[in-house]
Amino acid sequence: MNGESSSPLAGELREDIGSGVSLRVGTDFWTLGRPGWRGHLEKDVTYCVTNPEAGAPAAETEFCRDGVVLAQFRFLDAVRADARVEVAALRAGGREVYILSGDHRSKVDALTRELGLPLENGAGEVSPEGKAAWVRRMDRRDTLMLGDGANDSLAFESAHCRGTPVVHRGVLESKADFYYLGCGIGGIRRLFEVDRIRARTQRWILAFAIAYNLAAVGCAAAGLMSPLLAAVLMPASALISLAIVGIGMRACLRG
Secondary structure, X not given: OOOOOOOOOOOEXXXXXXXXEEEEEOOEEEEEEOXXXXXXXOEOOOEEOOOHHHOOOOOOEEEEEOOEXXXXXXXXXXXXXXXXXXXXXXXXXXXXXOEEOOOOHHHHHHHHHHOOOOHHHEEOOOOHHHHHHHHHHHOOOOOEEEOOOHXXXXXXXXXXXXXXXXXXXXXXXXXXXXXXXXXXXXXXXHHHHHHHHHHHHHHHHHHXXXXXXXXXXXXXXXXXXXXXXXXXXXXXHHHHHHHHHHHHXXXXXXX
């Protein structure tokens, strides 16, 4: 640092959702975002994070100072090992999976193919407003959206149910219905399984409640109900209800 202070610089930081971030420090104006987002004058150097066998794709992110491109970045996305299996399992369960991304269409197409999805299930170069419009068009109060950044904020408002990784809760905390841990999406399938078990247990409880009330009302109408019998039946029904819940939900505990 040549003896200079390493304390953070004070500046005005601004984020343009879907484009990038900018910072003004004194007379310098720094930007990090999409190519040409703020315009540029010349290119000094390019840094690449990519697969050398895949060719040299166009830059995806530019770092500029006062309009001069200091660095360009290219990235290679890789699908997690369990993602294809989880997506296939979700689709086998009657649920459709879609990808909404602001990334280049070619990258989204490659990701869609790698996940075993039809190409029409992947939408690339979608703006935050475009994501929200897509959700509003497709939602029938049955859409679960997973997002992890400010670009998903508008679409979150339109989705019926919303989830986000816990590491990003500061961005979408006020809009998310739940958080999930881990690096993959395996927990989503588990969430649907828990909901299926809960719904089945709820039906058992409802059937028992109907049968119990019909029997109790029938006994009362026939003049067979006594204070002692009522005192026994009431706590017994509560214990039976708890037992049904315990038996019905034990599959969740085993998981």
